Amino acid sequence: MADDPISQFQISRLIPIEIGGLDFSFTNSSLFMVASVATAGAFLYLTTSSRGLVPGRAQSVSELSYEFIANMLRDATGQHGMKFFPLVFSLFMFILTANMYGMFPYFFTVTSHIIVTFALAMLVMTTLVVYGFRTHGFRFLKLFVPHGIPGVLVPLVVAIELISFLSRPISLSVRLFAAMLAGHITVKVFAGFIATLGSLGAVGIVAAILPLFLTVAITALEFLISFIQAYVFAILTCMYLNDALHPEH
Amino acid sequence: MFVTPGYAQDAVPAEGELQTEVVEVHEDSGFPPFETEFYPSQLLWLAISFGLFYLFLQKVVLPRIGNILEVRRDRIAHDLDQAARNKEEADAAIAAYEQELADARAKAHAIAQDAQDSAKADAEAQRKTVEAELDRKLVDAERRIAAVRETAMKDVGTIAEETAGAIVEALIGQKPDDKAVSAAVGQVR
Numbered sequence: 001m002a003d004d005p006i007s008q009f010q011i012s013r014l015i016p017i018e019i020g021g022l023d024f025s026f027t028n029s030s031l032f033m034v035a036s037v038a039t040a041g042a043f044l045y046l047t048t049s050s051r052g053l054v055p056g057r058a059q060s061v062s063e064l065s066y067e068f069i070a071n072m073l074r075d076a077t078g079q080h081g082m083k084f085f086p087l088v089f090s091l092f093m094f095i096l097t098a099n100m101y102g103m104f105p106y107f108f109t110v111t112s113h114i115i116v117t118f119a120l121a122m123l124v125m126t127t128l129v130v131y132g133f134r135t136h137g138f139r140f141l142k143l144f145v146p147h148g149i150p151g152v153l154v155p156l157v158v159a160i161e162l163i164s165f166l167s168r169p170i171s172l173s174v175r176l177f178a179a180m181l182a183g184h185i186t187v188k189v190f191a192g193f194i195a196t197l198g199s200l201g202a203v204g205i206v207a208a209i210l211p212l213f214l215t216v217a218i219t220a221l222e223f224l225i226s227f228i229q230a231y232v233f234a235i236l237t238c239m240y241l242n243d244a245l246h247p248e249h
Numbered sequence: 250m251f252v253t254p255g256y257a258q259d260a261v262p263a264e265g266e267l268q269t270e271v272v273e274v275h276e277d278s279g280f281p282p283f284e285t286e287f288y289p290s291q292l293l294w295l296a297i298s299f300g301l302f303y304l305f306l307q308k309v310v311l312p313r314i315g316n317i318l319e320v321r322r323d324r325i326a327h328d329l330d331q332a333a334r335n336k337e338e339a340d341a342a343i344a345a346y347e348q349e350l351a352d353a354r355a356k357a358h359a360i361a362q363d364a365q366d367s368a369k370a371d372a373e374a375q376r377k378t379v380e381a382e383l384d385r386k387l388v389d390a391e392r393r394i395a396a397v398r399e400t401a402m403k404d405v406g407t408i409a410e411e412t413a414g415a416i417v418e419a420l421i422g423q424k425p426d427d428k429a430v431s432a433a434v435g436q437v438r
Contacts, residue, residue, distance in 0.1 A: 017290075024290050027291070029290075033295055033299070037302040041305050041306070045305075051317050052317075053321055055317075085311065087303065094299055113291060114282050
């Protein structure tokens, strides 16, 4: 059971709740969602509570993440895209913290479940579509008709644009989900090799050194990926939101 | 797909055995991320936690950090302004100082020139008075010398006449005529 690389993604009910025939139990997944949110929120809140004119280290971290996302959003969408700043920042901080929590042994990785990442991706796409139609009306549909396309090609291009638009939430969610899932499985598999080889006697113990090194290396890589995936999710969100703000290419 | 047996067993469980039951279900159903039975729970708790997180950041944290950054930016801009203003003031003070220095120097020069001029004029005037005095004294002296010489010359005539008279008397034994002696002396002179 412990050797099974899939078991770490198992959901277990901590407080069973059932409403209207649906299972709304408070699970280990829920626990780590709450933990991620509480940690990130508390960190941002407490480190900025002194409002230092000259920031300390912790306050610098909060300020840097603020400016990091603010610059990313401003570069992608311009100044009036800043109304989406709370959304992008929340997404980035939530995914980053959840990914980092996932790096602890025996902890649950919230973002390794497709339903969570898909829900986040749909949140972005819904925001985009609703905002797009509300501010631009039907001109929002120009998103699918790029400028300067010869008339014959229009149906084809529209079809391509439509498919690419519809595949965005899928690519956005699957990218994060798959990266976290695959990474954690890899670490677990290599760590499993250490135990398996180690149980084969002296030769096995010597041979187990290689997977040990690999496990350490992949763990470091996973930390990098945890950050990069949060970054990628945030920057793609910025770019998609740019479409809602400027539907004419 | 995998879910059907999960549901089938899920319908059965006795309340107390829920935990172990679930674990068994998972072993059967395979891949946890595709177990739809937990989707409602995950969506609900994601909505609750992320929703609260979003609201908290939007209402409290982000305005606060934004405010901190803005205050800092203002403060830096203000300090730079202040520094620029101070520099301007310093420049103006230096310019004023140099202007004053130049004025003072010019004034000092003028005063020195004046003093020199007036001293020169004084000296010139004094020299002139002294020279005039000296001239006057010279003229006086010359006049006196002339008078003295005249007197002396007159006296010389008389002495000569008396001496001649005395010599003649000694020679011829009789007192010569005064008129003849003076005529003779006058002739010699």
